[in-house]
Amino acid sequence: DAKTTQPPSMDCAEGRAANLPCNHSTISGNEYVYWYRQIHSQGPQYIIHGLKNNETNEMASLIITEDRKSSTLILPHATLRDTAVYYCIVRGAGTSGSRLTFGEGTQLTVNP
Amino acid sequence: SAVISQKPSRDICQRGTSLTIQCQVDSQVTMMFWYRQQPGQSLTLIATANQGSEATYESGFVIDKFPISRPNLTFSTLTVSNMSPEDSSIYLCSVLLGQGGEQYFGPGTRLTVT
Numbered sequence: 561d562a563k564t565t566q567p568p569s570m571d572c573a574e575g576r577a578a579n580l581p582c583n584h585s586t587i588s589g590n591e592y593v594y595w596y597r598q599i600h601s602q603g604p605q606y607i608i609h610g611l612k613n614n615e616t617n618e619m620a621s622l623i624i625t626e627d628r629k630s631s632t633l634i635l636p637h638a639t640l641r642d643t644a645v646y647y648c649i650v651r652g653a654g655t656s657g658s659r660l661t662f663g664e665g666t667q668l669t670v671n672p
Numbered sequence: 673s674a675v676i677s678q679k680p681s682r683d684i685c686q687r688g689t690s691l692t693i694q695c696q697v698d699s700q701v702t703m704m705f706w707y708r709q710q711p712g713q714s715l716t717l718i719a720t721a722n723q724g725s726e727a728t729y730e731s732g733f734v735i736d737k738f739p740i741s742r743p744n745l746t747f748s749t750l751t752v753s754n755m756s757p758e759d760s761s762i763y764l765c766s767v768l769l770g771q772g773g774e775q776y777f778g779p780g781t782r783l784t785v786t
Contacts, residue, residue, distance in 0.1 A: 592773075603764050603777030604715065606673075647714075652773075659705055660766075660775050662715040 564648045569667040572642075578635040580666050582648030585629040591652055593624060594660065595633045597644040597668075604647065604662075607633065638670045674699050674769055676778035684784045685755055692751045693781045695765035700745035703768040705775070706738070710761045718763075721748050755785045 565583040572578040584593065594609040608615055608622045610631075615622045621634040635642055647665040675698040685691050695704065706718040718738055719727045727740040741749045752759050762780040769776055 594774075596775075601780075603676075603766075603780050606774045606776060609774065659703075659717055659720060659768075661717065662707075664714050 564650055564663055566646075566648050566663065566666045568664065569669070571669050571671060572635075572638045574640060574670055574672050575637055578638040578642065578668055578670070580633040580635075580646050580648075580668060581630065582633070583630045584648070584650045587628050587650050591650050593622065593628075593631050594649045594651065595620070595622065596647045596649065596660075596662075597642075598647070598665070599641075599644040607646075638668075640670050640672065642668065643670045644668060673774075674701065674767055674776045676765060676767060676776060678763075678765060678778040678781050680781060681779065682782040682784075684786060686786060687756055689755055690751055690753045691755065691783060692749050693763050693765075693783075695748045695750070695778055697746045697767050699769075701767040701769060702745070704742065704748045705766040705768070706740065706748075706750045707764045707766060707777075708761045709764065709780070715764065718750070752783065755783075757785045759783065760785045 592609050592611050595607040596604040598604045607619050610622045624631045645665040645667050647662050649660050677696045679694045704721045707715045708718050709715045717730050718733045719729045721727045721740045721742040723742045723745050737753050739751045762782050764780045765778045766775050
């Protein structure tokens, strides 16, 4: 699986958009970008994933650059409950894909 | 998504004893995973447990220390054997679901070894 690089921490004001970057310059053509988050003392929560097109769901948007070497997770209107560690993970898709390997992630703190 | 429960949610155990953690899923899944999260650290995969086959362990984890059972498609157990304080961690089970291969996690079992 390709390695990812994320900033260790970020701050965001409540109600503003939170943009979390991730570099994955060694990503291969069949690998997807997955985002998870872990709120303190809870199990990780799946957020979104994508291959090369931008994706949006009820939780967030995922913007992947054209060369696929980096991506940005966008929380459009951050709330205090979005304070968590956010993990960007690259792996193959589907049940035949390899298991998730977690890095250190980004600690996002949403401030009132 | 899937609803995943773990028992116990937390426990305090003495050195040298063993603890079995249960993971129950509300739907049938082929692939289940066990992770460990040591204090202040990220998640580390212990093993992959597929029904009907032996669990596959990651480097640094062995079956004698972390035996796993997977009797059916909705249930698995992880035993932490001969515990030491270094085994104090949160243990999480996870399942692979969906066409996109999303993984879902249980709430975790917080283990403290004294």
